[in-house]
Amino acid sequence: xxxRFLRTLRGESTDGVPIWLMRQAGRYLPxxxxxREQHGILELAKDPRLASEVALEPLRLFDLDAAIVFxxxxxxxxxxxxxxxxxxxxxxxxxxxVRRSEDLETLRASHDVAKETAFVGETIRxxxxxxxxPVLGFSAAPFTLACYLxxxxxxxxxxxxxxxxxxxxxLFRKLLMHLTGVVIDYLRMQERAGAQAxxxxxxxxxxxxxxxxxxxxxxxxxxxxxxxxxxTLYFSTSSRHLLELQASxxxxxxxxxxxxxxxxxxxVVGAPTVLQGNLDPAALLxxxxxxxxxxxxxxxxxxRDGHHIFNLGHGVLPQTDPQNVKRLVDxxxxxxxxx
Amino acid sequence: xxxRFLRTLRGESTDGVPIWLMRQAGRYLPxxxxxREQHGILELAKDPRLASEVALEPLRLFDLDAAIVFxxxxxxxxxxxxxxxxxxxxxxxxxxxVRRSEDLETLRASHDVAKETAFVGETIRxxxxxxxxPVLGFSAAPFTLACYLxxxxxxxxxxxxxxxxxxxxxLFRKLLMHLTGVVIDYLRMQERAGAQAxxxxxxxxxxxxxxxxxxxxxxxxxxxxxxxxxxTLYFSTSSRHLLELQASxxxxxxxxxxxxxxxxxxxVVGAPTVLQGNLDPAALLxxxxxxxxxxxxxxxxxxRDGHHIFNLGHGVLPQTDPQNVKRLVDxxxxxxxxx
Numbered sequence: 067x068x069x070r071f072l073r074t075l076r077g078e079s080t081d082g083v084p085i086w087l088m089r090q091a092g093r094y095l096p097x098x099x100x101x102r103e104q105h106g107i108l109e110l111a112k113d114p115r116l117a118s119e120v121a122l123e124p125l126r127l128f129d130l131d132a133a134i135v136f137x138x139x140x141x142x143x144x145x146x147x148x149x150x151x152x153x154x155x156x157x158x159x160x161x162x163x164v165r166r167s168e169d170l171e172t173l174r175a176s177h178d179v180a181k182e183t184a185f186v187g188e189t190i191r192x193x194x195x196x197x198x199x200p201v202l203g204f205s206a207a208p209f210t211l212a213c214y215l216x217x218x219x220x221x222x223x224x225x226x227x228x229x230x231x232x233x234x235x236x237l238f239r240k241l242l243m244h245l246t247g248v249v250i251d252y253l254r255m256q257e258r259a260g261a262q263a264x265x266x267x268x269x270x271x272x273x274x275x276x277x278x279x280x281x282x283x284x285x286x287x288x289x290x291x292x293x294x295x296x297x298t299l300y301f302s303t304s305s306r307h308l309l310e311l312q313a314s315x316x317x318x319x320x321x322x323x324x325x326x327x328x329x330x331x332x333x334v335v336g337a338p339t340v341l342q343g344n345l346d347p348a349a350l351l352x353x354x355x356x357x358x359x360x361x362x363x364x365x366x367x368x369x370r371d372g373h374h375i376f377n378l379g380h381g382v383l384p385q386t387d388p389q390n391v392k393r394l395v396d397x398x399x400x401x402x403x404x405x
Numbered sequence: 406x407x408x409r410f411l412r413t414l415r416g417e418s419t420d421g422v423p424i425w426l427m428r429q430a431g432r433y434l435p436x437x438x439x440x441r442e443q444h445g446i447l448e449l450a451k452d453p454r455l456a457s458e459v460a461l462e463p464l465r466l467f468d469l470d471a472a473i474v475f476x477x478x479x480x481x482x483x484x485x486x487x488x489x490x491x492x493x494x495x496x497x498x499x500x501x502x503v504r505r506s507e508d509l510e511t512l513r514a515s516h517d518v519a520k521e522t523a524f525v526g527e528t529i530r531x532x533x534x535x536x537x538x539p540v541l542g543f544s545a546a547p548f549t550l551a552c553y554l555x556x557x558x559x560x561x562x563x564x565x566x567x568x569x570x571x572x573x574x575x576l577f578r579k580l581l582m583h584l585t586g587v588v589i590d591y592l593r594m595q596e597r598a599g600a601q602a603x604x605x606x607x608x609x610x611x612x613x614x615x616x617x618x619x620x621x622x623x624x625x626x627x628x629x630x631x632x633x634x635x636x637t638l639y640f641s642t643s644s645r646h647l648l649e650l651q652a653s654x655x656x657x658x659x660x661x662x663x664x665x666x667x668x669x670x671x672x673v674v675g676a677p678t679v680l681q682g683n684l685d686p687a688a689l690l691x692x693x694x695x696x697x698x699x700x701x702x703x704x705x706x707x708x709r710d711g712h713h714i715f716n717l718g719h720g721v722l723p724q725t726d727p728q729n730v731k732r733l734v735d736x737x738x739x740x741x742x743x744x
Contacts, residue, residue: 228690273664307664346571
């Protein structure tokens, strides 16, 4: 039955738990690796023909229930006119990090985000034409974008971000407000292009204490998540201490990382809010038998209330064997029916 | 009043909250940096005269309530005969990671850990002679040592470790059992040398789900924490989801990272278990005024039950201004008296 993914997000009954995988299009796939021999990540992402090719590869190989647009989390930052580059292994590098209010002024003289990132919309349109599977768009959350803008690049536990939150809270709040507008424009553009659901990646939210999360991240997230009409999914990691707050963000679903048993998460996040997750991506590095034991454990913990999407607790790791991904998808379909 | 630190660990009344700081001896201090110009970290740590010099520097500069031996977390691994090196910025690099049961056999042909690491004992004896402040010894926890042995070096979220836990659980359990013996020998040697309390650093415990923690980490920790007679402190990060399990490990105190408000932690970890923490180390990068606001917030959250040690939620960051550390220590002493 098609439509399992969207039906679950709409609270309608399905014939089984839908499954898609974060980074289902990525370095573990032979076609993607071949394209990367000739093109940089941003080059791929900015060419809608190639980007849709990348997004379709896992759909041809595995019986997944959703496609996700191939794009990079830095696109909305590019739209703000900030000079940056992508370093392999490191991720986004912002050449002039935001540290003082003057730096914010530069940001404010910003571009038309939806126009600057129109290639993402074009990829979504191509995907809608090419597949019957629902197409998921996405953006990084304002807080996670702010982490890169303030720190300059990934640094363990982002000390400069925490310094700014404690030492220049007003500056940080202004930065978040600005990025909230950027993210909303970016997501609405994807919705107009035909994205049928949108995921917000707040990878670094777990750095914050609950007090900081409710003061800084939560207001911007509530704005973002209520600014679109399609269903939304919210993802973060290392954030068990924030789960109570995340339950009331207004997202259609919360994506849980592998550290928290999903039945425990369900005690905090009540139905009908969808829970998404949460097999440890490292299970796909183990033997097929061990992988199935771990996947079976996640399935057993899913309360059979129909409000679940099977996924990993984080993205597919580059060293994953595609055969194990196929086996996982088939296993979930075989063992989650009859709801 | 001297003795605040040990009195708190013994459950006795004090005239104020004791304070020491993880990595209080380190790269932010001028004397340490000068020594590092001429010596590698392991060279410093293995020379008891220099190592005690390093440990005493912060005691001369700040009114801290405890000294901590200067040593590296890899010393117990060196005792097992595993070839490794320390890379600046990366940390321990294990040249032949443990991946198969044959690799475990190599480990088993192990050395006399207490003898191989006797220099740490000698540093402790020198510290006891040189200061009236209590001297804290430490070790990495068996699980955190296992992370380096299996992964080979720090890697974000240690995927090979998680693969082994899911795919080769018996091998991982055997490795942990072996390391448990190593850590116990190492800590007992420090106790015999005069350490008056011992901290166990389980930096990477937060990777584990509660089920994995209770199956793998907990049994080894309970053995370790009950194998010595002096009071013990247990530290981990990103581990709010494990706090309920940590409360029953048998440690005298639990060190809480900055993400969890310490009054929330107290609801989970009942008195008389000591709570240690938990100012965000990034607060020391902010202005003195902002730092005091953040430290005041931690002090306000400390229930005045006498079972607390003020510390950071993680180690002092290298870019910290020593003047701010002095201000923090004086602030805590000035605002935590009268208990």
